[in-house]
Amino acid sequence: MSGVDTVAIAGLGLIGGSLARDLAAAGVRVLAWDRDASSLAAARREGVVTAALSADFAGVEDADVFVLAVPVGAAPGVLAAAAPRLGRARLVTDAGSTKTSIVAAAERLGLGERFVGAHPLAGDHRGGWAASRAGLFTGATVYLCRTAVSSAESVALARSFWARVGGAAVEITAEEHDQRVAWSSHLPQVVSTVLAEVLAARGVRRSELGPGGRDLTRLASSPAELWADILGDNRARVVEALAAAEAALGSLRAAIAAGDEQAVLAVFRAARAWADAGS
Amino acid sequence: MSGVDTVAIAGLGLIGGSLARDLAAAGVRVLAWDRDASSLAAARREGVVTAALSADFAGVEDADVFVLAVPVGAAPGVLAAAAPRLGRARLVTDAGSTKTSIVAAAERLGLGERFVGAHPLAGDHRGGWAASRAGLFTGATVYLCRTAVSSAESVALARSFWARVGGAAVEITAEEHDQRVAWSSHLPQVVSTVLAEVLAARGVRRSELGPGGRDLTRLASSPAELWADILGDNRARVVEALAAAEAALGSLRAAIAAGDEQAVLAVFRAARAWADAGS
Numbered sequence: 001m002s003g004v005d006t007v008a009i010a011g012l013g014l015i016g017g018s019l020a021r022d023l024a025a026a027g028v029r030v031l032a033w034d035r036d037a038s039s040l041a042a043a044r045r046e047g048v049v050t051a052a053l054s055a056d057f058a059g060v061e062d063a064d065v066f067v068l069a070v071p072v073g074a075a076p077g078v079l080a081a082a083a084p085r086l087g088r089a090r091l092v093t094d095a096g097s098t099k100t101s102i103v104a105a106a107e108r109l110g111l112g113e114r115f116v117g118a119h120p121l122a123g124d125h126r127g128g129w130a131a132s133r134a135g136l137f138t139g140a141t142v143y144l145c146r147t148a149v150s151s152a153e154s155v156a157l158a159r160s161f162w163a164r165v166g167g168a169a170v171e172i173t174a175e176e177h178d179q180r181v182a183w184s185s186h187l188p189q190v191v192s193t194v195l196a197e198v199l200a201a202r203g204v205r206r207s208e209l210g211p212g213g214r215d216l217t218r219l220a221s222s223p224a225e226l227w228a229d230i231l232g233d234n235r236a237r238v239v240e241a242l243a244a245a246e247a248a249l250g251s252l253r254a255a256i257a258a259g260d261e262q263a264v265l266a267v268f269r270a271a272r273a274w275a276d277a278g279s
Numbered sequence: 280m281s282g283v284d285t286v287a288i289a290g291l292g293l294i295g296g297s298l299a300r301d302l303a304a305a306g307v308r309v310l311a312w313d314r315d316a317s318s319l320a321a322a323r324r325e326g327v328v329t330a331a332l333s334a335d336f337a338g339v340e341d342a343d344v345f346v347l348a349v350p351v352g353a354a355p356g357v358l359a360a361a362a363p364r365l366g367r368a369r370l371v372t373d374a375g376s377t378k379t380s381i382v383a384a385a386e387r388l389g390l391g392e393r394f395v396g397a398h399p400l401a402g403d404h405r406g407g408w409a410a411s412r413a414g415l416f417t418g419a420t421v422y423l424c425r426t427a428v429s430s431a432e433s434v435a436l437a438r439s440f441w442a443r444v445g446g447a448a449v450e451i452t453a454e455e456h457d458q459r460v461a462w463s464s465h466l467p468q469v470v471s472t473v474l475a476e477v478l479a480a481r482g483v484r485r486s487e488l489g490p491g492g493r494d495l496t497r498l499a500s501s502p503a504e505l506w507a508d509i510l511g512d513n514r515a516r517v518v519e520a521l522a523a524a525e526a527a528l529g530s531l532r533a534a535i536a537a538g539d540e541q542a543v544l545a546v547f548r549a550a551r552a553w554a555d556a557g558s
Contacts, residue, residue, distance in 0.1 A: 185488070188496075192550075197546055204462050213463060274485065275499035
């Protein structure tokens with residue numbers, strides 16, 4: 001990350017805030033904007049953020065790297081607001097859970113050469129500056145997605161930038177990324193939320209569940225707005241994954257209803273073999 | 280648990296084995312049968328079980344309490360095999376995940392007065408003698424379900440018996456129990472298994488999941504045979520719970536597909552409110 005003295009971060013939530021903490025601790029000057037003035041004030045009070053940026057991003061011209069860490073629904077608009085002032089930035093990256101739409105937005109805004117999308121697999125169900133912490137990215141996979149025209153220098157810088165906070169970069173196309181997370185991340189989130197919804201409607205309290213049931217419903221505490229954004233942005237792929245889960249659930253229900261023990265056993269054995277292989 | 284010197288346990292899996300360890304540590308003489316001779320031999324070698332019983336339960340006459348801790352599908356047959364020799368037992372209890380069918384079986388076998396069904400909420404996804412351990416029941420809710428004719432003495436003894444190993448008894452009817460666990464336990468298990476099945480079929484490895492996704496698929500490692508039994512035994516209630524989950528999943532899928540952000544937000548907010556209230 002040679003020559004990177006100043007990083008600007010838009011959004012001081014769990015991801016942006018944690019990134020700011022690690023960068024500041026490494027001696028990097030952090031400029032930041034957040035729509036929530038109190039998060040921004042707290043980050044300055046704690047000495048993590050050197051200077052607050054306003055919504056028009058005046059002053060962002062000083063940044064060597066610009067990081068977009070706002071909800072995916074807001075990201076294209078925030079990037080468009082900052083774009084006119086990003087002439088000097090050698091890398092523009094982000095931290096969103098979907099990649100196709102932000103990569104396309106960067107290309108449209110003429111930032112394609114210097115943009116490399118990123119998705120650090122380091123969230124949890126808490127959000128906001130209050131949840132941010134040092135070391136969040138240690139050991140985390142960070143998916144990197146180029147635009148059609150990302151320069152070799154910007155890709156190399158994205159790798160060293162995310163490595164600097166402990167991430168392990170994995171390059172992947174934006175399309176492949178969004179397909180993969182529809183199944184590995186968005187489907188589990190929806191399953192947890194739907195299970196919680198059904199139990200709530202039935203009047204079962206979470207405290208009545210065993211440890212396994214509590215594990216299954218932990219993700220249901222995730223912020224609604226973030227997820228409505230993500231699912232909307234990755235709509236077609238998520239709908240395909242959910243349809244597959246519905247079909248599998250319906251098929252197992254039918255086997256149980258019919259007393260088809262062999263079919264039930266086959267599903268449970270396949271699921272167990274998969275789970276045991278990956279644990 | 281006054282006057283209880285000898286307890287016989289049928290089945291030395293996670294539940295029966297853990298119960299045997301706690302009872303033996305408390306100075307109780309433990310007689311046991313298991314269909315797996317090596318589990319039985321290990322339990323004797325470790326000094327947990329004093330005497331092994333054969334499949335005809337010769338010698339079980341010495342027991343003050345008889346505990347059925349075999350899979351729910353096998354339980355009525357094992358109880359029938361032991362019943363002719365249980366003349367002296369003051370309490371016959373069990374540890375199965377469903378209660379209606381075993382309570383009915385005890386009544387049919389003429390054991391109704393001395394039978395009090397039990398379900399300790401203390402399992403995990405591992406099974407067998409190797410997974411058994413001291414203290415498994417500490418602080419666990421233990422549902423107790425009477426037959427139509429359970430005596431006051433047998434109910435009092437069931438309470439003190441389960442309290443002796445650290446459980447907190449909660450009385451409930453067998454029907455109410457089976458309804459409740461269909462939603463609070465069987466539904467989460469099936470959801471975890473189905474999610475694992477779908478991810479396996481899609482070629483997603485468990486190691487690709489984040490912490491939340493790994494939480495959601497932990498229960499998928501549960502033993503297939505145990506669960507095929509439980510789901511078969513609680514069939515009608517489980518089918519109702521699964522149908523509710525399918526409907527909720529389908530409804531959220533439709534809202535996502537239609538771009539109905541308000542509907543998506545409403546589901547996520549309801550789920551989050553429930554999860555946060557119970558965490």
